[in-house]
Amino acid sequence: MSWKIKLNNGRIDAFYDDQLVLEGVELRGYDQKDEIKFLLAPYGKPYPVATPAGEQIVYILKLVPQNTGPTDIIMEIFCGPLRLALRLYPRKPLGFKLSGMVHWGWEPYLCRIEPGQFKDVVQAALGPANSLLCDCLFDKWTDRVLRFNADDIFQIKANPSTGDFWVEAQLFTQFGSIPEILAVEVINHFVTEHRSMPHYVPYDRTHHPLPPSGWESWYCYGRQTSEEILIRITDWLAKHLKPFGCEVVQWDDGYQDENWLEWRRDLFPHGGKWIADYIHSKGFKPGIWVLPQSLGKIDSKLLETKPDWLLRKPDGEVFRGFANYPYVDPTHPEVKKEWFQKIFHTMAREWGIDFFKIDGEGEMQQWYALCRDQLYDPSLTPDEAYRGWLKIIREAIGQERTLLICATQWRAMGFGDCCRTGTDVGEQWPAVEPALRATFSNYWMHTIAWYCDPDVLIVRPPLTLEQARSWASLLGLSGQVLLNSDPVHELPEERVELLRRIFPAQDIRPMDLWSHPPHGPYPQIWDLKVATNWGQWDIVGLFRWFEENAAEVKITTELLGLPTGRYVLYDVWEKSYLGELGNGRTFQIDPGACRVLCIRALTHVPLLLGTNRHITQGYPD
Known part of the structure; x- marks a missing residue:
């Protein structure tokens, strides 16, 4: 060549x-x-x-x-x-x-691939946007x-x-x-070699052109999620958030009894198919959390009835991983057919579940390496053993259903539609940091290998309104997987409005194909560049994540990669006109707060400044 x-x-x-x-x-x-x-x-x-x-x-x-x-x-x-x-x-x-x-290839991305001038300004694109800071085109299909x-x-x-x-x-x-x-x-081989991702497969968005947008149960109800709770939440979402693009209702750990197909009747008296049908009847996609590499209970009867199904350590003891669940041997023929294939075929094809979140994935290759000599088929490498059962799941549910890998498992590329790219968040403001770390470290692969999931969005107190607004703005401007985990029917109206303004997740992609340091300090400027056949504009988020971040944030045309010219500013959350950008503007920001600005070139025709619908200011409207 x-x-x-x-x-x-x-x-x-x-x-x-x-x-x-x-x-x-x-x-x-x-x-x-x-x-x-x-x-x-x-x-x-x-x-x-x-x-x-x-x-x-x-x-x-x-x-x-x-x-x-x-x-x-x-x-x-x-x-x-x-x-x-x-x-x-x-x-x-x-x-x-x-x-x-x-x-350049089938789907060229305008981008930059290494830190350079204004490296702490994160760039993203919605549509075929331009930036004077970009010096590359990337085609994910040819890598x-x-x-x-x-x-x-x-x-x-x-x-x-x-x-x-x-x-x-x-x-x-x-x-x-x-x-x-x-x-x-x-x-050549940018992701495979230069980003050291040997299992890289470009993500085909044919079946899922947008990231999932919806609700999940874990961070508000934990293992006590019940049929009654899901009915209440689904009914509320159908009235208040479905018109704004909410599409998934997902429940988490706690429903299962002896295995993933046998459920606790105290929580789900009608079983899995019934609740999936109910969620469908309200116009949503039912979603479920599964730990498929393990048994459903730490003391499952299968420990005695199917001892040859179990993954064992070098000393012969049953291997227990995530939450002390006993793990199964993925190379055993019966496990492949009677466990992985049966569970997911039943849930998808018979019950009608559309969204699958499989958890505990981040260290699978380590456990299979540790237990390799005890596998039914020790000839398989740890990667082959892991990817083998992912392939079974993908074939069982089909390409039309969504598979979310949790968490941070590059060996799942080619099978997952989405991937959790960090650890769990929480409802206190310091617990937003895992979402920041996940976003700034791993956003470069969003829409390229899969849709990135920095974990859920929480907007309820004790978060202040400003903190909730900052968290919501990060999700809205990045276009990552958007799953809220609040008791939404109890939220104050001003918190519900935050959700309405960012649902659904948009077709946003990264323009910066590198990782920011995971330890921070995290970038304070996020520049979403929007381009349509009727206009181009920037939505710029200015953040002060924590007390130690700079209190003043300045923006200029040069810093945002904009051509020289006149630009006007509109405050998206405050719904106010701020005048012209001029030679630059400096904004004072409190800890945990943000400003989100819509920046448009001043022309000699009537100009749309902003809307009160989506944070992208007109793109989905």
């Missing part, structure tokens, strides 16, 4: 791996008076140059002015195994502009990055109406310098 070029009517077409990448690249010159359009023509034949990195092909081209202009300018193009460089040789001072269309560089100014731009990308570059140079007006570099 290497770069190649062809001249097409005086313009450059560049190919990588025989795929057209740069199309119709043209050059223009300019001085203080005139603009000169150049066509490119061969200046001798291309020739190879051997290098330690592989062979490069060098093309020497002449810039031919279309009317009057200099006739002695040469361009050299270096086509290497990974890098393509366009280098100019002018004879006198002259400015140059380059432009051309860019093609390739196309990184741009130049010795002066360049920009990659998306056309929101067509989804096409353009690159533009500009420089001023003179005799004696040989600048690169543009260079592009291919980074």
